Amino acid sequence: MERKDEVFVLVLCNVRGDFRKAFSKINKAAEKVKNLEVFVVGEFFSDRFPITSQLVDAVSNEGNKLQCPINVLMSSKEVASVGENKEQIGDNIHISTGLNWLKTASGVGVVFWTEEVNRDNDNEMSTVLNDALTRLAASKCDLLLTTSFPMGVYNFTGDPLDSKHFSSLNVSKLAKAVCPRYHFCPNPLAKYHQRHPYRNDNVLAMKKTNHTRFITLSNVGSSQKWAYFFGIDLNKLEVADIQTECPYTVALLKGTDSNSGGYNTSLSSDQTNASFRWSSSNDDSFNDNSSGNGPQSKRRRSNLNNQIERECWFCLKTDACEKHLIVYINDNSTFYVALAKGAIHPDHVLIVPVDHHKSAAMLPEDLELDLEMLKTQVFKFYEAQGKDCVIYERSYTQVHFVLQIVPVRRAVSKNLLTAFHSHVNKINGINLESIRPPSTLKMLWEKNEKCNYFHVEFPSGDEFFIPLRISTFPINFGRQFLCDPEVLNCPRAADWRSCVLSKAEEEENRNSIKDAFSKFLAEYTASDI
Structure with a gap:
């Protein structure tokens, strides 16, 4: 995606009613950079007190003092409590909700999912995801912002958070499909952690520029001083020297990995072809003993093999071979x-x-x-x-x-x-x-x-x-x-x-x-x- 001007992005997680601290941080950032895009994900209001019209008006007044507009990715529950205007609070706070994609005026492509995805609503959220997955997979994604935590994201690195107890496989499917440059989500343990970047690229072409940095942030005003915001200069994203394989392996997504926690993770063949376009070392599509023996499975394996032959740098019969x-x-x-x-x-x-x-x-x-x-x-x-x-x-x-x-x-x-x-x-x-x-x-x-x-x-x-x-x-x-x-x-x-x-x-x-x-x-x- 081409951008004429430098673009800086600021992401905050879980404001939880601490608007003054969050808005103060945003204004300080806006004073330092010319073109700032701000995204807030997670809980915007606090669950300690009800969302009243007086509270919304107060937030609107404070928001009007912001030096730049902000994009608040809000759950449907919070949106329902905001009032008649479901798209904006005041002049500067723009609301988005659900599972969708947006492109900012600066050209930043953002995929977001604002709903809490857990075991209780797994089937319902799977339907929502499946309906949108093919469309979203075709969208340019600089940022993926989710309220819920992806399952298996710490494969190949060790899990410092023991995240399988609060993670969602549906979020993993989304991350695998859209291949973001950055994936942000709130940390349920109110801690900050940045995983080593993982690769999304077609490894056959040996490019290392398309990788994802996964970052989980604490709550605004964290009592333990964990980071709750993260700034990015999208024009100066360096290629990481240390990268891992994609953590969202076929075994995880099929539910045969121990990290899948018993979820039913199967996808339709069309979604598999559309979404999982990059291979990893754990991809059993390249294994002759793969359990899929039906016509669709054989056709998918044939398509993958044909793709390999077309793109491999080292096959003498391909145009890619120098x-x-x-x-x-x-x-x-x-x-x-x-x-x-x-x-x-x-x-x-x-x-x-x-x-x-x-x-x-x-x-x-x-x-x-x-x-x-x-x-x-x-x-x-x-x-x-x-x-x-x-x-x-x-x-x-x-x-x-x-x-x-x-x-x-x-x-x-x-x-x-x-x-x-x-x-x-x-x-x-x-x-x-x-x-x-x-x-x-x-x-x-x-x-x-x-x-x-x-x-x-x-x-x-x-x-x-x-x-x-x-x-x-x-x-x-x-x-x-x-x-x-x-x-x-x-x-x-x-x-x-x-x-x-x-x-x-x-x-x-x-x-x-x-x-x-x-x-x-x-x-x-x-x-x-």
């Missing part, structure tokens, strides 16, 4: 070598399976042999140039894995393990496992319940496996330790986006490696390798 980066395809046409996009240096290459395989740990035995042969060829190629190779794989949410091969000068090869362990020790809560024969990558993966993982092999023969069960494991960890001053000494290259070259430069690098690699393979027989 074929000008390809260096070599092995004799069995099962793997290829390609120049890395945003390479750390010109010798940085990838080994990629021709067909879809989610991780190296999931390869069938015949492909494991092909992979080992190609790895050895690449290692020997760089060895002849006086370089050692580090190979690593980050198996997370992708459905087409790649192995990163980064050559380093032999003079600094001795520093690799020190740099690796130094960076590992900066991350709390991870379990580093060494792979020693007869153990293999596949054995450790199965031992760790087939989890996501980071796997690295060093030229010294050391090999490590890290189960990715925490949200704080850096996305660019492999690049970070390799770019350490003790190894490649290029900290800027830890982010691949800072290393992207023009197509002409990429082709030049590819041709250089391709010619040298072809010459190397011609001079050595398979037995020599």
Whole structure:
């Protein structure tokens, strides 16, 4: 969504009758920024005293002193008590209610749900949601504002609030469908907490810009000084270095996850196709053993597979694949070598399976042999140039894995393990496992319940496996330790986006490696390798 001017957003939760403090905070913010959009979600009036006409008039008078209009997202119960004018209190307080979408004059897209959603009204609210879901899923959503708490939002991070006792699966469905940049809701425990951002993007396209920040706020005037407001500059939203998978997994939404609390969470096939357009590692749509065997389930799986083939960066038959980066395809046409996009240096290459395989740990035995042969060829190629190779794989949410091969000068090869362990020790809560024969990558993966993982092999023969069960494991960890001053000494290259070259430069690098690699393979027989 394009915006001509800078847009600042202020969100407050649960005013609960403390209008002077809330309005004072809004006015202070309005004095500091030119273009301020204000949203208030949760309880606006207090349940300690009735909503009388005198109270509404008093709020109207105070509201007229505000330096900017505000949008109050009010429950139908509160709206019914306001009086004849259900859309506005005074000149500055604009009321919205129900489940809907609005676009502000500044171009901010907001999806809101003002009703309390709980176990008692689950069926009724499910009907309301199902009627609106397809429409809302097609709306641009900068902010999602809900009165109720989403169930399962702390999947992949740990739940600091034990939220399953007061959360709603219907809110989770809504959040999954609209993919907001921010999701705000009041905290039933009157605390503030901000979850690590989670990804909404199509991981096949490897974009990391579309992620959601979930923030739950305390009540205005919290006695424990918890934050009850949050300000955002929508023009300066940075891409988060640490992101988790989407917490709203298929298992949760189908009611088979323990966090679903016994809710019936099934959706119609049309809503599934419209709403759940991004995959996650827990999405059983990619599992051949998926329990859906009916015509609709097979058709949905077929549609997903077709989407994967159209969008995958690494499938040779797709338009998305940048074929000008390809260096070599092995004799069995099962793997290829390609120049890395945003390479750390010109010798940085990838080994990629021709067909879809989610991780190296999931390869069938015949492909494991092909992979080992190609790895050895690449290692020997760089060895002849006086370089050692580090190979690593980050198996997370992708459905087409790649192995990163980064050559380093032999003079600094001795520093690799020190740099690796130094960076590992900066991350709390991870379990580093060494792979020693007869153990293999596949054995450790199965031992760790087939989890996501980071796997690295060093030229010294050391090999490590890290189960990715925490949200704080850096996305660019492999690049970070390799770019350490003790190894490649290029900290800027830890982010691949800072290393992207023009197509002409990429082709030049590819041709250089391709010619040298072809010459190397011609001079050595398979037995020599």
